[in-house]
Amino acid sequence: MNAIRLVFILLGGLLLSACNDSKPSNSTGSSSSSSSTSSSSSSSNSSSSSSSSSSSAASSSSSSSGMAMVSARYTLKITNLTAGQPLSPPAYVVHGGGYSAFMVGMAASVGIEKIAESGNPADFIADAAAQPSVVRADRGPAGIAPGQEQEINFSLEVPANQLEGLKFSYLSMLGNTNDGFAGIEALGIGQLAVGASLSQDALSYDAGTELNDESAAHVPGPACSGEGFNAARSDNANRVTLHPGILSQQDGSAQSCLHTLQRWDNPVVRVMITRLAP
Ligand SMILES: [Ca+2]
Numbered sequence: 001m002n003a004i005r006l007v008f009i010l011l012g013g014l015l016l017s018a019c020n021d022s023k024p025s026n027s028t029g030s031s032s033s034s035s036s037t038s039s040s041s042s043s044s045n046s047s048s049s050s051s052s053s054s055s056s057a058a059s060s061s062s063s064s065s066g067m068a069m070v071s072a073r074y075t076l077k078i079t080n081l082t083a084g085q086p087l088s089p090p091a092y093v094v095h096g097g098g099y100s101a102f103m104v105g106m107a108a109s110v111g112i113e114k115i116a117e118s119g120n121p122a123d124f125i126a127d128a129a130a131q132p133s134v135v136r137a138d139r140g141p142a143g144i145a146p147g148q149e150q151e152i153n154f155s156l157e158v159p160a161n162q163l164e165g166l167k168f169s170y171l172s173m174l175g176n177t178n179d180g181f182a183g184i185e186a187l188g189i190g191q192l193a194v195g196a197s198l199s200q201d202a203l204s205y206d207a208g209t210e211l212n213d214e215s216a217a218h219v220p221g222p223a224c225s226g227e228g229f230n231a232a233r234s235d236n237a238n239r240v241t242l243h244p245g246i247l248s249q250q251d252g253s254a255q256s257c258l259h260t261l262q263r264w265d266n267p268v269v270r271v272m273i274t275r276l277a278p
Pocket residue numbers: 178179180206207208209210211212235
């Protein structure tokens with residue numbers, strides 16, 4: 001597949017929706033915002049038969065090997081802080097220390113490239129789910145319009161000795177860009193007490209996979225309706241950087257399909273993670 005186009009829906013404002021062909025994966029728990037499922041792919045995150053005896057902060061059971069398992073439930077509240085950048089459906093991963101979603105200065109994976117250029121998180125989630133240290137890889141149900149927020153509830157079950165080391169990573173495309181995305185990488189969430197919350201702002205990144213021409217041909221968001229994913233790597237440098245921002249028509253760029261409304265400054269997204277009672 002050479003190109004994937006976003007489906008942009010006007011719903012009271014700009015609401016970016018994308019690619020319902022993906023499915024959640026590697027879930028050891030359940031999600032209330034998207035259909036969940038599925039068996040896990042490694043021994044480290046295999047779920048035990050779930051007995052819900054909740055005598056402490058987290059309900060516990062034990063795996064067939066005898067290792068104590070701990071269940072934990074979380075709510076994500078993801079807020080779009082921009083004025084004119086619809087976010088693609090959030091992709092999020094809960095993982096241990098052996099996984100990295102992206103790294104500034106390094107080339108983006110194809111999964112990251114697809115999110116950054118088209119908003120489609122399917123490959124990114126599938127790649128994450130295949131990693132042994134990933135406990136959960138999933139996506140939100142829809143895009144998030146500027147100024148709007150989305151809540152996602154999910155649960156997971158991990159060996160007790162892995163709970164404290166859990167980390168959280170997140171990505172959404174900034175829809176009215178060539179290859180810009182909002183990202184959080186490896187935020188520690190394992191020490192959150194039940195009822196406690198953690199808030200983290202996301203910066204904007206350039207995937208380094210498409211030249212920032214801001215043209216109607218190449219920006220897929222509703223401001224431009226151009227091409228989504230293209231396998232070519234046409235940027236100046238094939239590596240992830242902090243995003244330099246966009247040039248609009250009002251900035252003097254004749255080829256730009258963007259308006260000053262689509263400009264932004266960091267941060268672009270706020271994510272609040274709350275640990276719920278089991
Ligand atoms: Ca770029």
